[in-house]
Amino acid sequence: MNLNYRRQPLSLEEYVKGVKTNNRAVLARAITLVESNASRHVTLAQEVLTEIMPNAGKSIRIGITGVPGAGKSTFIETFGTMLCEKGHRVAVLAVDPSSSLSHGSILGDKTRMDQLSRHPRAFVRPSPAGGALGGVARKTRETLLLCEAAGYDIIIVETVGVGQSEVSVRSMVDCFLVLVLTGAGDELQGMKKGIMEMVDIMLINKADGTNIQAANQAKIELSRILHMLPRITEGWETKVQTVSSMTGEGIEECWSTVEQFRTHLIQSKQFEERRKKQAANWFHSLVEEQLLSSFYGSDLIKNELPQIKQTVLQGQVSATQAALTLLKKYQQNK
Incomplete structure (x- = not known):
């Protein structure tokens, strides 16, 4: 790593070259640049984004949310590591809640995703929500573009799982996953109907050990409920699957379903249309x-x-x- 990148101000050309060549130090600084509210940084950040735009847009964007305790971070680490081992390059944008008093951020995802954050084909970026509606900063979209331009072909955006953050993430991703726990209908408590109607794939996590039977029962119940709800994606009925982030059971099948979903979007000409609508x-x-x-x-x-x-x-x-x-x-x- 060139320490000069961390100590000296970078020019527009250095930012653009660094991002396009996947210099991780420069990518991290470019993200910090777009997150900054300082007027001197805003103009430069937009110039960088303009230059890298032709290299962005080539990933599949996956949003992940879930009820508290559903194990989002553990799932993302297992899921992301599996994808990296398959040869993909994975960027995780984990948006943490900011303190309403200090405007600080927990920024604990690098600790909770220790294995994935150290993988050479992965890039984990915890970002403070900055008080944005639902905890998802507008700048997450710009960070997403930077990661795409750096060559990451799978972008995962994890929500804080509160308020309107799910709506914000749904508006910037191609595929939206929701993690729930076993317990028949109990896992739906606290999850608004509107969120249920936005789901492309629902995963029942922690389906291992003595939980397997309960997970299978929850799968039947959730499939029945989701079947009665309107479909957000024409021609696609929300899939319900069981997974275990601890054993890895169902993780491969989850990725296979994401690929099926993407294929459906492309073949039905909804992929580009959805991207244009989001833009x-x-x-x-x-x-x-x-x-x-x-x-x-x-x-x-x-x-x-x-x-x-x-x-x-x-x-x-x-x-x-x-x-x-x-x-x-x-x-x-x-």
């Missing part, structure tokens, strides 16, 4: 984000907002009227 949604969300940032970052709004908000709290004007007044002032000041 359009991403574009609109970025426009909205920039508008909000511009609005709340305005000195006028910072000065006017507290007073107008107080009139709403005191019942002097309606919330709608107050919002319209504030927006009008903002527009006239532009």
